[in-house]
Amino acid sequence: MKNIIFLVLAAFVFSCQSEPKNIKLSGPIFGTVYNIQYYSEDNTNYQKQFDSLFAVVNQSLSTYITDSDISRLNRNEITKVDYHFENVFKASKTIYRKTEGVFDPTIGNVVNAWNFGAEKDKFLTDSITINNLMKSVGFNKVGLVNGHIKKPKEGYLEFNAIAKGYGIDVIANFLESKGIDNYLVDIGGDLRTAGINLESKKGWTIGIDDPNFDGSQSYSKVITLKDESMATSGTYRKFKTDENGNRYAHIINTKTGYPTKTNILSVSVIAPDCMTADAYATAFQAMGIEKVISFLNTHPELKVYFIYENENKVLQTKALNGFPE
Numbered sequence: 154m155k156n157i158i159f160l161v162l163a164a165f166v167f168s169c170q171s172e173p174k175n176i177k178l179s180g181p182i183f184g185t186v187y188n189i190q191y192y193s194e195d196n197t198n199y200q201k202q203f204d205s206l207f208a209v210v211n212q213s214l215s216t217y218i219t220d221s222d223i224s225r226l227n228r229n230e231i232t233k234v235d236y237h238f239e240n241v242f243k244a245s246k247t248i249y250r251k252t253e254g255v256f257d258p259t260i261g262n263v264v265n266a267w268n269f270g271a272e273k274d275k276f277l278t279d280s281i282t283i284n285n286l287m288k289s290v291g292f293n294k295v296g297l298v299n300g301h302i303k304k305p306k307e308g309y310l311e312f313n314a315i316a317k318g319y320g321i322d323v324i325a326n327f328l329e330s331k332g333i334d335n336y337l338v339d340i341g342g343d344l345r346t347a348g349i350n351l352e353s354k355k356g357w358t359i360g361i362d363d364p365n366f367d368g369s370q371s372y373s374k375v376i377t378l379k380d381e382s383m384a385t386s387g388t389y390r391k392f393k394t395d396e397n398g399n400r401y402a403h404i405i406n407t408k409t410g411y412p413t414k415t416n417i418l419s420v421s422v423i424a425p426d427c428m429t430a431d432a433y434a435t436a437f438q439a440m441g442i443e444k445v446i447s448f449l450n451t452h453p454e455l456k457v458y459f460i461y462e463n464e465n466k467v468l469q470t471k472a473l474n475g476f477p478e
Contacts, residue, residue, distance in 0.1 A: 173335070173351060182207045183317050184217070185341030191328055192335040192351050199327070206323050213237040214316045216261065227261075227309050232301040241312050241319050241428070242297050248315075248432045249292045252448075256436040257407040259290050261311025264405050267412060283410040290407060318384050318431025321345050325427070338427075345382040345427045359383060364418035364460055364468070373419075373460055373470065376477040382427035386434035387419040404438045413439050416462045420445075423456040423476065442471060449474045 173192035178200050180187055189203065213222045213235050222238055225231045234242070248256045263286050289307040296303040304310070312319075317340055324338045325345045335348030337357045346357040356379035360372040364387060388404065404413045420437045424430035433455060437445045442459055449455060456476040463469050472478065 175352060178203065180204065183211070183215075183320065183340060187324075187341075188337075188339045189324065190337045190350075191333050192348075193333060197331070199331070202327065203324055206327060207320060210237050210316070210320045210323055214241060214312050214319070216311050216313065223310055223312065226302055226304075229306055232303070234297075234300060234302055237319070237323070238302075239297060239300065241315055242302070244319075244428055245312065245315055245432065246292065246297075248429070248436065251452075252433075252436045252440070254292070254407055255439050256314070256432055257290065257292050258310050258312050258314070259292050259295060259308055260405050260407050260410075261313075262286050262307075262309035263290065263410045264311060265309075267405065269405070269412075287410040290410070314386075314435040315428055315432040317341065317343055318382070318427035318429070321382070321427040343382075343384040343427055343431055344378075346378045347380055349379060361385065361421050361458065361460075362387070362419070374458065378423070378477075381423050382425065382430045383421055383423045384427060384430035384434040385419060385421040386438050388415060388417065388438065404435060406439060415439075415441070417442065417459060418462065418468070419460040421458040421476075425454060429455075446473060 173194045174196045176191055176193050176196070176198060178187075178189045178198070180200070180203075187203070187207075211218060211221065214237060215221045216223055216227070218224060222231065222234055226234065245256070245258050249258075263283065266282060266286060289305050289309065294305055295308060295310065302310075321338050321340050321343060322345060325336065325347065328336050328338070329347070335351055336346070337350075338345045342362065344359065346359075349355055350357050356377040359376050359378055361374045361376070362385070363373045386404070404415070405411070406413050415438065417438055420434055422430045422434045422437065424433065437457060440448065442461065445457060445459075449457065453474060455474060457473040458476045459471045459473075461469055461471070
């Protein structure tokens with residue numbers, strides 16, 4: 154009897170010791186902050202590894218770092234790029250083709266001209282300047298050959314509409330390489346999830362922000378995600394207003410070179426990975442709701458949620474392709 158009691162107690166102690174711990178880590182990155190949760194049986198803290206991975210991705214892809222690979226490439230100082238650059242380039246090329254050029258990383262110099270990018274007050278946005286800059290726009294003019302980028306001398310690449318999502322995927326893939334099955338990786342509201350929140354015994358609870366122009370935070374919708382990624386693109390914090398009160402998004406029309414006039418305030422995209430969600434969230438801002446509805450007929454892997462103003466300036470929402478209610 155004593156042996157049985159001992160065995161039961163030993164089993165109880167062992168089960169307590171092996172209970173996964175919820176590790177929560179945060180820090181600054183990409184001009185915002187990351188918040189990462191994961192369940193670890195050995196209580197391992199990966200903060201140093203996260204920061205190292207972020208530094209490598211930044212050094213490859215950030216136009217806000219003057220000596221990064223992409224900044225040097227844009228100055229025509231190098232052509233050779235690394236593994237991270239290749240991954241983002243190939244994904245961008247695929248989405249560029251699928252969206253028929255609406256998503257185009259070569260629009261970066263025009264974005265800068267409108268003071269929406271890394272380089273402020275670089276140009277005057279008169280029509281002559283914009284027309285000249287648009288001559289080098291077109292991702293079809295840029296290629297990747299044996300790890301080298303081939304582009305026009307005046308060409309300028311910017312992956313800011315996809316790089317944050319890619320950085321999230323890099324961290325998620327690292328966690329999975331360590332055998333971690335339950336995690337949430339969040340950078341500035343864009344995120345990737347796997348498994349469940351073991352404390353609540355269900356998927357990860359995610360809030361979608363209301364488009365509040367005063368900077369306050371409230372939620373339009375709260376959903377639960379499991380083994381999915383989500384990214385949101387909003388125009389309510391970054392926009393220009395003309396003399397008639399018309400609001401123009403920071404999303405530049407890749408055909409005209411001018412900011413997109415839109416009634417869409419926010420678009421959230423759920424996809425299998427965050428790089429894909431991030432890129433399509435930007436593209437769908439520019440495409441508009443009706444074109445997105447048509448696009449989604451052949452893309453069941455994407456779920457979309459719009460917050461927009463109707464003709465009476467009243468907020469409305471639209472969930473597409475089974476976006477969670």
